[in-house]
Each structure stands twice: as structure tokens, then as C-alpha cells.
Amino acid sequence: MAEPTPTPETVSVTVDGMTLDVPKGTRLLDACAQAGVDVPHYCYHPGMSAPAQCRMCLVEVEKSPKLVPACVGSVTDGMVVHTQSENALRAREGVLEFYLVNHPLDCPVCDQSGECKLQDYVSAEGPAMGRSREPKRVLGRDDFGGDVLFYADRCVMCTRCVRFMREVAQDERLTVVQRGHRAVIDTFYDEGLTGNIWADNIVDICPVGALVSKDFLHKARAWDLDRVPSVCPNCSMGCNIRLETRDDQVMRLKPRPNPEVNAHWMCDFGRLNYNWMNRVDRIEAPLVRDASGRHVPMSWADTLTRLADALRGAAGGARAVVSPFEANEGMGALRRVMEAVGGGEGVFRCERGEEVVLPGFPELALRRDRAANAVGAELFGFARTGGADGTGGLESLAAHTGVLFVLGDELGDAPADFGANASLFVYVGQHLGPAARNAHFVLPATTFAEMEGTFTNIQRRVQRFWPAVRAPGMARPAWQILGVLLAGISEAGAPGTAADAFATLGAVRPEFGQLAWADLGANGAVLPGVRELQETGD
């Protein structure tokens, strides 16, 4: 084989017989990953410094007298690495046996079981049996404050948690106390992690079951969970997440890496605010109000036919209120339906709070708008109204005498006669709030967790989410309901998929026309040319 001649920017490295060119300065561990070799490691995490202390990533490098930790130091040109040599395997097997000397092996009651790096590595490379017959060290359990519980005996002392709080959260709340085998992670003060909204990230990065979430404690086994890529709906940052569900119940949210948005992290506010996705007081069938004022369940076909008929004869223009938790596709479809019946003003209401920046990755913050798609709502021409608590501001809508649409907003604060003046009141939503009782048509819509669609985050990044739980009863995505309705009152075709619905958004906001569904990928894409909207709403 001819010797590759690397340019100054790349170096040639051979990992387990595979030679590849990598950029100069590439971490050895990353070079191995590029060669398809996953070198076991605990202390190293790509979002933090590498202390090289777990000694799990020891590999053999030719001409190096000792085994080399792959997590520190970059590759040099011509480096020949053996990750599976007898020496390297023996060293790593040794390290794993050392971990097991004091590990309680309480996997049957450990929340991490099934997604535990100690289990994974021991089963991959560890000894068949530990030889230790000595009594194990017992330290017990500690409440670290916030959502975090610490099982000291399971800890592998990788210090990721300490370094996360020091380097990323930049709020030193944890430290290693004592030394040697008596060393243990501890908090400085009684309040521990309480008050730091980034603290639950240490549960994610803990490679074992030492740091667990109180919220998730003993709730589900890792292997029973279904994991679906999604976007956190709880602020306009749009952290990439996984919705982890069991039996159509959302069990927890976990961050999903996106270097442009949230790196590896997410905040506790977003993470723990998921119970609303599991609400059972849902509208399960389309309801049509009869002459006596009762809501009568009806098939989708009959409902939408009647609604289309009613819309064709409607006068007085349209008004709408949308929830900023709705997807771009639903908002766009509503805007098109409104245009078809004469157009009109739309508003949205969004709860707002303080912005909390993650100091070690300042691109990421808990944003002021505590809903995923406030930016999308603005882009589709809905105006912000109401107070910072997400209520009020509906006076002009209440007085409207034409067609009134509500999309997703539960109207919990609206007076009992809300919409009573409207000639036609269409409520598309998840929950039958008091004000929705005046609606002529009540159309059951899915939450974002039950459908496919996109949100537009504060960076104008359009990001996809996928259905994670089944929709209750006859609930359908709003883009489908409104898309089919639009087809009934206009020449437009009905969208069959979220991609179809997305493709029509360009008709409402031309910028969306420049983004192809296929380009969104798993990490989204930024809308072109809408910078002028950057600071609206503040």
C-alpha cells in the first residue's frame, strides 16, 4: 500500500489495521471512533475536559512504552493504534474488575440498568467473574437536592458531575471529598443542587446509576422505554430531545445532541415539564353543537363537511387565537383557512419568564418564551397578546361577530360566554376547556408528542419532531384537520403527510418555501432571510 502523503491539515493514523486521514489535532478517541472503534470510557465526555482518570480508554500505541489513554492527546502522523491488543484488553479488563470490587451489583433495583456503561463494558470486555471476596465498602444514598439522588456505592468516580457543575454550569456545587477508595462525590452546602436549573444534566452524563432522577425513580426500566427524537416544547430554545415513553405515557425527556442548539444539555424546567403530555382529559371525537346547544359526537367526514358548508356561508371575516405549542404546519394551515374565509387578525398568548443562560455553552438558555413555537406563531402572522402568565388579551376576540378559530389554546381563563358573539366558533384543540363549550365545532387535535411536525426556535431553526405516543380516540394533527378542511372550501389539495403540510407553508411565509423537508434532518435547518424578526416580541 502506498504511503498516503498527508497535507499539513491532516495526519494519517492506523487504528486496528485501518488507516485513515483525520484532521490534525483530532483526539485519539475520536480518531478511533472514526475508524469504527468505540473505545470504552467513563471520565471523558465530549462536552467537558478530559482528566484521563478512569483509565478505561487505555489503548496500545506503537513505540509508546506504556498504554495510552485515548481521551487525552491528539493523534500524530503515522501513529499506529491497537485497541484490541492483548495488553490493552488485559488492562481494560483489569480496570473493570477494579470497578466491581466495591460496586453493589444492585442492577435489579437500579434505574440505570439497561443503559449502564458499567454493565455494557463489563459484558463486552470485563472478566467473567470478579475475584474479590472482601467485604464491600458501603456509603449509602444521599439527596443532592433538586431532582438528583446520589447512590454513592454505584459511583465509578469519573467526576463528570463535578466537572459539569464546574465547567459547564459554572456553579460549583459538587466536589470530591476524601481520597483513595474513600473518595466520594458530595455537595458543598445543605441545599446541594437545589436552585440550579441545569443540575439534571449530571444524571444524563453519569455513566452508571450513581446519579438518578427523583422524578424517574423506579418508574420504568430502560429496556421498556421507547425512544423517539423530538424537540423540547417548553421554551423557544427548542432543545433537541428524546421523548422516552412506555405504554403511550411519556416517562421522561432526555437531551439529544445538537451542536448548534443545546450541545449535550437541556434545562430542568424543560425536562421535568412533561406531565401535561400524559393528560387523560382529552377530546376524543369531533363534536358538533346541535340546535339545543348540546355537543354531539360525529364522524370526521360529517363534521368537516358540515364545517365546510358553514364556512362557505360565513361573513364578517376571521379571528383566531393559536397556542404557541402548536406546530408550524398547523399554524400555517390555519392561516390559509382564515385567508379562504376573508382573512383577519390572529393572536397568540405565551407564558414568559426569566432567561437563564448555561454559562459553559451560552448559546443554550432557558428562553423567555416558555413555549416551543412562539417564533413560528409570529412568523405566521399571529400577534402576541395577553400577559406574561399566558392569559388575558382576548377582549377583541370575544367581541368578534364573524368566524372565530381557536387552535390549541385551552382558554382556561376565558369567560364562560367567550365566543358567544361569533357567527361561527371553531375550536381545534386537545382539552375541552370551559370557553370551548360555546364552540359550534370542537375538533380533537393531537399534542406535538402524538404527531409529526416542526417547531421554529428562537434561532429561526426549524426542527422536526416525531410521534412518540398514540393519539387518543379520533384526535388528528391540526395540520391534517385544517388541511382537509381547506381542501373542502378551496381548490387546495389535502395534505397526506406532515411533509405535504410543510411544503405548503411557503404560501404563507415564503422563507419556508426555501427549506426542503428533506433538508431538516434530525437537527433542523435555519430559515433563510428572516433576521429582521429577530427581536420581535420583547
Add this chain to the structure above:
Amino acid sequence: MAYPYRHPAETLVISEHFGNPEARTLKGWEALGGYKPMRTALGLDRAEVVNIVKASGLRGRGGAGFPTGMKWSFMPKKEPGKPHFLVCNADESEPGTFKDRELMRWTPHALIEGCVVGAYAINAEHAYIYVRGEFFEAAQVMARAIEEAYAAGYLGKNVMGSGHDIDITLHIGAGAYICGEETGLLNSLEGRRGEPRVKPPYPAIAGAFRYPTAVNNVESLIAAAHIVHHGADWYKQWGTEKSVGTKLFCVSGHVKRPGNYEVPLGFNFREFIYDVCGGTPSGKPIKAVIPGGSSVPILTADELDIGMDYESMAAAGTMLGCGSVIVMDSGTNVVKQVRRMVDFYAHESCGQCTPCREGTAWASKILKRVERGRGTPDDLDTLLDISDKMSGKTICVLSDAAAAPIVSSIQKFRDDYLALMDAGQLAGAGGR
């Protein structure tokens, strides 16, 4: 016999004034010829100072034996805004070692001179002396001496009219073995946990406060001052070709006259133990000797006909280390001694690296069980295997240090282990 024991076979260079209270005071030290080496050094070019020490072949006396002049020559060129530091390692934490303590107790001004010479050589304006936490008296004596030296103009601005500023800060540790490891020491000095750093970068590039730093042992610095004053050839009159000069050896255990002895490197080890130190007080034969501190492999009585120098010790499969000799007579059960050492290392492991944190504690538990008579021969195989997995796999060499006595004791004193197991069987302690 009054302290310190002296023996005619000794060559007194750096320990000449041990036991002389006059040497502790500035006036006394000046009368004994003190502060001349420092004046000599400051009159030379910095590079010249480094070259003399390099030419002398002086090797670091802290244990690793790295050539001192070479270490100084690794310091980068001084850049503006990037201070250099000299750090004197006076942590002396290796079990069995007590030479630096005596150097500081009796000749504190010699260390001040050594620090000034070293600091001058590496273009540092600030030297730190990191003293082990338990060395109360030594630290007091040093503090007093530094105060005197400042008052006399030997420290501070424009030292001795040379135009150079050199400050010394005395830093007292909290008593951790690992803070004798140079990068653990630097972390501790900076107020961090005393945990060794991943190297590279080495201290010469990023040391104290991430600035270029040379870390030198007390004895090395004191010897270096003498060498700069008297010349490299003067120092080369002692020792062997590669192990030059004299060295302080700290002797403890079963000898009639324990203490510090300064002999030229290459001195016959058997003669040293039997003649200089007087052999065992009980008259029993010697069973085992640890030649260089608790972290080096143990020698048997048959292996003592070697020179006390770096090369001969290495050839015998052990290390000169920091020159702390621990002698055990035939009444000793080596297992108990090894258990005690491993216990020490388990206690002193900083806890960063898994093989050390878990390995030292595990080995210590096994050894305790064996000591109680509840061991089995396969425990020895386990110990050897653990030791191998602890050696050469960690950030610093603490776990290697813990493994060395385990391995050498099982290799050379297996009968001691088996005797405990048999005794346990007889006493009905068998099984696990």
C-alpha cells in the same frame, strides 16, 4: 551516643553541620562559610550555573534520579508576562525517608541558598518551598531562617546587590503522600486537590499556576549550591561514573544505629548496613532490606553485595529511590510489613485513577485477611495479577509503588505468606 551518629566511613558534604545549633542561625551559618555558594552563583551567567550542575552529573535526590541540570535546561526562554517558578519539594512523604527534614532542621540557610541558586538558574524570581504538613519543627526553623535572610538582604529585591529579585514563600502542606508527587504538589500549592496532573504538559512548560516551573528536591538544591561553588569536578570526586557525588541515606528498622548517613554513591550496601549502621540490634541475621523507600522492591539478605548507586540498584531489580533504607531482621514477618505499606498506599491514593483507587484498597483487604490467617495460596496469584494491573496504568506512579513491595515480597518471601496460611489452618481460622 549523642545525635547525630557519625561514622568515619561517611563523607560529609551537605550533612556536615547536622547537630550544630550554630548552623541554624544566619550569623552561625555565615561563620561556617555560608552564603558563599550563593554569591558565587549570582556572579555567574545563568547558563553557566545550569552548565556546571549539568556537568557535575547531579541526579535528583527525590527518588526518580532525573539529572537536575538537565531539568533546568528544559525550562523555556523567558517571555514577558510569563513568570518562571522554582518549587522546592520538601514534602518528603515516602515512608522511611527523613533526610530533607534533617537538612531543613539543621541547615535551613543551605536550603535558602539552594533555592536562590536554582531560581537564578531558571530565571525565576519566586521560589516556593512546599513543606510536608507534619514537619512542624522543620517548618518553624525554615520560617525563621527565611525571615533572617530577608532581613540580611539575601532574599527579596536586589539580592546581595546582584540586581536580581528572588523571593521565597514557605508553603506548609496538609500532610498527604501524594503531594510529594510533583504535579500533585503543584495542584496543592495552587489550592486545588492534591491530585497528580496528566503529563504532558510537564512542569517545565506548565507548572505552578500553569507557568514554567522546575520542581527540585531539598537535597538536590542544597547539593547544587555546593556544586556551583566548588565546581563540577570537585563533586565528581565521589561516587561512580553515572551516580555522582554523595547522598544522604536514611536508615530505620532493625539496625543498631538508625539515622541519616552521608556516603558517596556506590558505597557497598552490606558494609553500610553492618558497619556504618552496626547491623541488627538483636544480633539476628538480616532477612530483608528495602533500599530506597517503601515503594521499591525488597532485597533479601543475599542481595546486599551491591553498590548504593542508581545503576547497581537497578541491576539488582530495585531502585535507589530517595535513599531510605529499611532493615528487617529474621524475626520479621514480611507479610505484616507489606500489609502495613499497602495499607498506607491505599490510604494515600488520591483516588483519581481506578486501578490505584480500587487496587490499593483491594490488595490491602486481601493482605489483611492473609495476615489474619484466612488466606489461601490463590490469594497470592490474585495479588500478583492485581499488582500487574496496577503497574504502569495510572497518571502517577503511586499504584506502581504499592504494587512493587507486593510483587517482590511474594517472589522472595512466599514462605512468609504460606506460614501465615498454615498457622491459620492450625488455629482453625481456615476457609474464608
